[in-house]
Amino acid sequence: MRITPRTLLMLVCMVLLCVCLGGCWDYTDLEERHLQVGEALDLAEQSEEETKSHPMIMVTAQHIVPEAIASQKGGQQQKPYTNFSTTDISVLKAWHKLFERYTQVPIVSHVKVVVVSEDLARKLNLNQLLMDYLRDTQIRYSCLLFIAEGRAKHILEVGEDVPAFELVDMAKNRERIGSILPEMSLQKVSAKMAAKSSFLLQMIGASEGGKKVVGAAVIKGKSNKMIGTLNPGEVTAVNWLTGETRSDMIKGFDDKTGQLVTVETSEIKSRVRAQVQDGRITFLVKVEADGELEEDWLLPGDAFEGDLLQRAGTAVEKSLTQMIRHTLDKLQHQYHADVIGFGKKLQLDHPQVWEKMKDKWDEVFSEAEVKVDVHIQVRDYRTKGRKTK
Amino acid sequence: MLTNLQDRITSTQTTVLVSSFILGLGILTLPRAVTDETGTPDGWISVILGGLVAMLAGSLLAKFSQCFPGKTFYQYSQDIAGKWIGNIICLYGVGYFTLLASFEVRAMAEVTDFFLLPATPKEVTMGMLLLASAYLVVGGLNAVARLYEGFLPITVILFFLVLFMGFKEFDVDHLRPVLSKGWLPVLQGVKTTSLSYLGLETMLFLPAFMDKPRDSVKAVVVGIGISMFFYVLTVIIVIGVLTVDDVVTLTFPTIDLARSVELEGVFFERYESFLLAVWILQIFTTLSLCHYFAGLGLRHVFANENWFRPFVYGLLPVIYGLGWVPTTINDMFAVGDLLGYLLLGLIVVIPLLLLIIAKMRGMLHANHS
Structure with missing residues (x-):
């Protein structure tokens, strides 16, 4: 084959295009990414002036530490997760403030649980509070929602393994227990709130020894606020009904x-x-x-x-x-x-x-x-x- | 004269073209659009009725086209209404297809940006799709049809995979009670659903390319039937999982269906990626067929057979630019509604006018024989 200027030009172009095929220019180590797996929402102390109309909300984000999970079998004592908290009147803004502490933008598509504290659920309309989670394109609709007895932050602090993952397993552990409510995903909660009907959410309590399902929170359909609790025996009755x-x-x-x-x-x-x-x-x-x-x-x-x-x-x-x-x-x-x-x-x-x-x-x-x-x-x-x- | 005689398509290909054209943005928004109208879980009945209306309209259009064998809408509108009015009608068609193409490509860019490639500029996703479309379209209708034939099975398999995963959360009570408020809400829904079969206007053109134009009615009915099957199944499963109350609050309910599913023991999550992958294929099919018809129209108006390629490439910046005209997502949905009205002009007003003129000039009889 004779090499004409045209084929030569094509060859040069092909070689130059190979530069674009490097593929690693967008590369980040998995260890360096902030993989977020759970979030907790608490009512924060009221101190600033801007809180007159809006209560301050404390957002706690849980990230997994992949190295610790990998080395767990070796018996190292590093916790497999880290928690970060900040406060703001806006849920999204509070979460956004956390960026200042990270080295990378967090990935939220693996958020498995959102825990809302009891006092926050009693004070605020859940439909307003959770709008950011329902609207976000990265957070999945299958993410589970819980109410915490006491501080929501504590729920994400107690546990051997990653507390967010433990919560998911606890919520689904209904094989021979009648006192645990079917798990409520954001999708189910959203459907209940859209229909303005009252519903129950699993309630989790944490103590020194660990965390457990302590019953259910009753959310009133008209206000989307928590109005009371059911103990495990009462949840059993609801499950039978x-x-x-x-x-x-x-x-x-x-x-x-x-x-x-x-x-x-x-x-x-x-x-x-x-x-x-x-x-x-x-x-x-x-x-x-x-x-x-x-x-x-x-x-x-x-x-x-x-x-x-x-x-x-x-x-x-x-x-x-x-x-x-x-x-x-x-x-x-x-x-x-x-x-x-x-x-x-x-x-x-x-x-x-x-x-x-x-x-x-x-x-x-x-x-x-x-x-x-x-x-x-x-x-x-x-x-x-x-x-x- | 202007139709390339080698560019023939079979009846099966026509069916595939029709159903591929119909399936587009609607598959993501239809459950909300129809439930907004009905307010009851009976949207799926409206979808079936809308499909029957579309089948009837499609068959009438096919019959209408058969009166002018071997000629596309562009050609016989000039034959009937004369050069000037004919050109205006042609340009209406070109405008409609260009706008529809721009709408589809913009919608694709928005949804891709939301769920699939948030870091990629919309300019890039739009540009890629448009360039691929131009490359396909210059190959002629037969090339287009062959590609779509390949796309359809992929769409069916992946789409059903995602839909059936939703069955885990499916509750038939969400679809009941059936017809609780009677037929009135259902009929109100038909308004929306029959327009979701946007694509039957291809029947103004496709019979001219068919190797057996007699089969065109069958082809359009089956083509609409395939998309009807997709639509009904989508509406039933989406409402059965998400409930009527929630569906009306969601921008793209079908994607939220995939986002609600969590399968344990499977390595990956985010099934919406599968759904979006096949959905982009279906957007592409609508886009490139629009692109083709717009190019065909321009070639006809300027009556030069060799100009098809330049027109196809020339349309690229126009479609791209029009795609950016709506600023917000609400503007974009408004363009979708506008297209519904423009469609009625194209398939009802213009054919009726042409029929009247043809009748007056006594042309219909001569051509029919």
Whole structure:
């Protein structure tokens, strides 16, 4: 082939273009990037003048330290995370002030949890407070939201591993526990707030020993503010009503002997129907489950013969009904908040009635009658049936 | 005379062209647009009804084009209405396609900037897409159709992958109660949804290129049917996951669907990247076909067969510049609404006028035989 000036020019261009293919001009070490995995929002001290109209908010950002995670097996004592806090009246601005301490712009697309302190949730409308998180294109809609009992910052300070990751695992650990609410992602919270319906958020408490789920925070739909709490027993009742529990241990007392029995329940089903008669709304709740007798203090206890299985079933039915009644009473008459989703059932069964009621639903719900029917069938007693005196 | 006779497309290719043209920005915003109108979870019914309306309109346009075999809209409008009025009609078409191209390319740049490449200047993403489009379009309609045939399966697979991942969060109660407020809200939604099938105007041109123009009705109905399937599935899954109340607050609900999904044990997150990758393919298909029709129109107005290439390249700065005219994202959405009205002019007003003139001049009969 003869080399013409044209081919020569092409060759030179091709060689020069190779310079652009270097690829590493935009290179940064993973260790140097600030990978943010969690954020906590607290109510800060009110001191500055500009806080008259707006409360000061403290933003704590949690970053992981990749070297520490990598060297953890070697037994080094470096914490796998670092926390930074600043305050401002604007959430975004406070977070932005943190940039001054970093060497790189943080990456927020792996933020897994946002923890809001109880006092902040009681004071501010969550829809306003969280707007930046809902709007941001980098923070994912699947990020989880929690309310902290006490300071939110503490939640991100307690733990062996990265606290933000531990929170995610705790929130999803519902295999055999009925007292943990289904985890609430930003997407679910956003949908609840858009529908102006009341809802529950998982509540986390931290102490010296560690952190744990301590129940749920009740968020009122109209104001999007926290108005109260449910303890783990009450959350259990809510989970039974919504059918969100997979399996759970329920204790009760035998009628005849007054002794304690504990049953592991599974196959939990809940059905809610709405009835409207002369403008009065009644909800018929039917909860059904299978059970296995696990623990009983009856002496002598013979499950091979007699009605022991049936009595165990009745015992836990009674205690469960009591829990549900108590929780419903609290939600209807103390908080006036339908966090169970009875409104949706009414909408499905009687759309026209719902249309008329939906603007004042929480009030109507407080007046509504709820009939609860719990049925638990205890089917077996595992490997040991008889206990002699 | 002006249509290159070698540049023929098959019926299947026509179907692919129609459905690729229709799928564009709408797939990201449709769940919000339709729910805004209906206010109930029944948007998917509106999408189906809108699709039927679009099929009817598309078939009528195809029939209309069949009255002038082998001729595109640009050619027969001049034949019917004379050189001057014909030129004005042609320029209307050119203007419409240029504006639509600029809208699509700007929307692509905005969404890419939000979710995919925040550090890359929009000028670069827009420029890249436009240059690729020009390169494709000068190859003729057959080249365009062949490329789209390759794109469609990729779109189907990746798009469904993302949609079905959403099933983890799907709750059928979010779509119920069905028709709680009757048919009225649903019919109101049809206004919006039938315009989301923007793309059936290609039927004014494509029959002239088909090797079997008789199949054009079938091609447009199937083409719209494919996009209808995409649209219905998108609306159902997006509303089933995000709820009606939240969907109306979101700018691009379909992307938020992907952002809501978290799969454990899978190495990567951010499934919206897959969605956006295929979506950009679909934006590109709309853009380049618009580019092609605009170039075709200009070539016709200036009646010079050799000028197609310069016109295609010459349109690049025009499309790019028009893309920058809307300053805010609301202006951009307003351009989208404007395009809906311009579309009605192109597929309803002008064809009716042409029909009346043709009837008056007694041309329709002669050509039909």
